Amino acid sequence: MTYIPKFHASRRSVLKGSGAAFIGLTMMPRFALSQEEKKLNFYNWDTYIGETTLADFNEASGIEVKMDLYADNAELFAKLKEGNPGYDVIIPTNDYVERMMAAGMLDKLDKSKIPNMSNIADAFKDASFDPGRNYSVPYMWGTLGIGYRKSKVKDASSWKAVLAGDENAGRISLLGDGESVIGVALQYLGHSFNSVVPAEMKAAEELLIAGKKDVKVYADDNGQDLLASGEVDLAMEWNGDIIQVMSEDDDLSYSVPKEGSLLWQDCVCIPKGAPHPDNAHAFINYLLDADAGVKIADTIQYATANAAAKAKMDEAYTGNPGIFPPDDVIAKCEASLYSEEKTKLRNESWTRIQAA
């Protein structure tokens, strides 16, 4: 028992800002102290922040950001479901924002602490999944589409190329994410991405089962690697991933099929029980800053929802149809809507497709 008071003293000195000698001291800071220590735990996707953003923020605010990475939304959700292990800022996609809001897993944002919210592009100032933007701030948005090798593929303007692609049999990869694949199959058949109508779902399932013989693999978010390494010639993937490999290989291209596609939006949120909510607000405000936004968009090459940052970007970025698709393309795209029933039906259907 003797060293415990000593330990307590050293804890205070750490909190005064004398350094990070004890890495693990942040677990319970909210009980005894009103002043937040200068730390922030950021839970993010891989390669989804500017190269110097965290260091720049540290310089501007003195807050040290520690970033952990997750591979998909389901993982983020599963990890936070039983309680927040200590994260302050997370970046879920729109349907998961909706799900986490419904589950009471997000903290309401204090907008007075985020003056840069005025930088958000008008189209994103409000959102159907979060009316009034009380829980989420838009970060990046994009589409699902087809990445393909121009020299090998004649026509990638329709989902037919990957869903019923006899011409490129065995050279196709689809996403491993059943909800999106089934949604896209529904769109190809002329239905809504979010349909739960039994007959439509069944038709989509049959289409995907029939198309299986031509598909090489259901890839877990690495379709761009399969495409770049020549393993496949057509890959259903997220636009930013394909644009990243396009910069290394001129023979690759990206298209959003004419039947329409999925339009997604990743949002910055504060999970309930965040140990450093003040720092989290400061960080979110910083992400919405014009110059910080430029650096982020420059690195990750996704479409930013930060209008002030977009205004400062060059033509190569803002004029790239892969990043900012024309309005008529966007008009045909749909957002994924959250519903427990849809998740369950899609998952069962996806299991049947894989087992067939």
Next chain:
Amino acid sequence: MARRTSIRGPLDYGKSPWLILFGFVTFIVLYAPIAQLIVFSFNDSKRNIVWRGFTTKYYAKAWNDASLVEAFTNSITIAVMCTVIATIIGTATALWLWRFRFPAKAAVEGIMALPIVIPEICMGVAVLVLYSRVGHWMRGFESGPIYWWNELFSIWPLNLGAITAAHIAFSFPFVAIVVRARLIGFNRELEEASKDLGASEWQTFWNVVLPFMMPGVVAGALLSFTLSLDDFVITFFTAGPETNTFPVKVYSLVRRGVSPDINAASTVLIVITLVATIIAMRMQAPSKSEG
């Protein structure tokens, strides 16, 4: 350890050309991907698909990535703590099940096999649920012994305790199985002879039983180290922002393609292991000749 070393002629399988050839081919297959990995850690390409020239910059990048180094340190620390404790518990359990007859033994044996049987993800979620419930209750204390306990267990490396405890739980049954397979061939008369000659229970264990089962214990320890060092699923559910491990880190990094800095970190791990083992073997060599 007393070993029969002078075996010649038909039993000299170690010199059988077929066996040597088989072993050689197996090792090549086993190491081909590793060689690939090491070579590609020097590849000057972010995407790592084709060779684009030699560089060592990814070693510098891995070294300067504080979170990678921290995850690395955490992993090794957990693996070492887990190996020591799991080997002790596993060996005790093996001795217990091997030596004693007691009511409902078959049921106990079945339960001991559970951690091997259960799908990892299920155990991961189970541990997550347990820890979050206990944690929730414990965080309710703002003073008193449980508060101090919380504080104490937020210091490194004690904050790794929760993960380590789970690792021990799933790895010690592996140790027990391996040690017990070894013990089945033990001649119990040796033990009785030792006791007849006046040795205590402990002396008999230390001087007779333990030396016999040592290869099993070593194999078990290696297994539990391997299990702990490579565990992703269970750790993923128990790790927080301060307690990331290397596999959890790697998992999130490589899902979108392996970058060379991960290959570099793995190469460093291989080199560290090799060097540590060679040193350990050198240090062990003289004591062997004495015994």
Next chain:
Amino acid sequence: MESWKQNKVVFWVTALPGVVWLLLFFLIPLALIWGMSVGEKTSIIDIEITGTLDNYVRSFQAVYLKIIWKSIWISIVSTAVCLAIAYPIAFGICFSPARWRPFLLLLVILPFWINLLIRTYALIAVFRTRGTLNFTLEWLWNLAFLDRLVGPFQPLELLYNNGAVIVGMVYVFMPFMVLPLYATIERLDRSYLEASLDLGASQWRTFFSVTVPLTMPGIVSGIILVFIPMLGMFLVPDLLGGTNAIMIGNVITDQFKAANDWPFGAALSFLLMYVTFAALALRAFVSARIKGAVGV
């Protein structure tokens, strides 16, 4: 074997650590999950234990049984291949000079201290269409002028099928087979082998009639350590398998993650455990008969 009453101190000293640890960090959490398997989702995050058997009933749908069956046969084939490779390796290590043994053993284990995922990706880099193996083969092909005689080299499509899953499984689980085999072969009393050979049995006969029965405990524990974790594996089929690769481990993982259906995931996990226990019971029965037949 002695009765536990004969030496209570040793009994408790050896029994308690394992029992207590298992209870605290395994059985209690497992009980929570078991509760979920007979529970229902009442909201996105809440699960109420209602004693329902619906989740188990759902597991008996044809699609899940089909996937379980597939997992079983993939695991059986992978375990057999694993044993066929690991036995000679463990045997060779045991019969090598004593000072080489720790080094050789380490050589077997070393690749497994590299992260599973990194290792699997390295495997992919070797085997993919434009991977090291195909490049090497193409080089050899051209070296032998086969490109002029037969035609250009056609790269082998080695990944994304069941064969790749089996290779990946074997690659991942090798040490779990080698180590228990090593521990038992190492204590093999060589005088039995000498006696067998002296009495005129051939090397093969000696191997199958003497060595294998004597090392049976190691073989059995190796099979258990390899086969069971293979059943629940999800990463390997995920990364190396094609469109049919789904195994029960993937379905269970999906329930705990994307589908957010923990009760069903728990029920499937327990179903898998019941199947495994049936297999273990069968094993005990068979091994009792083998023991009786061989007289060991």
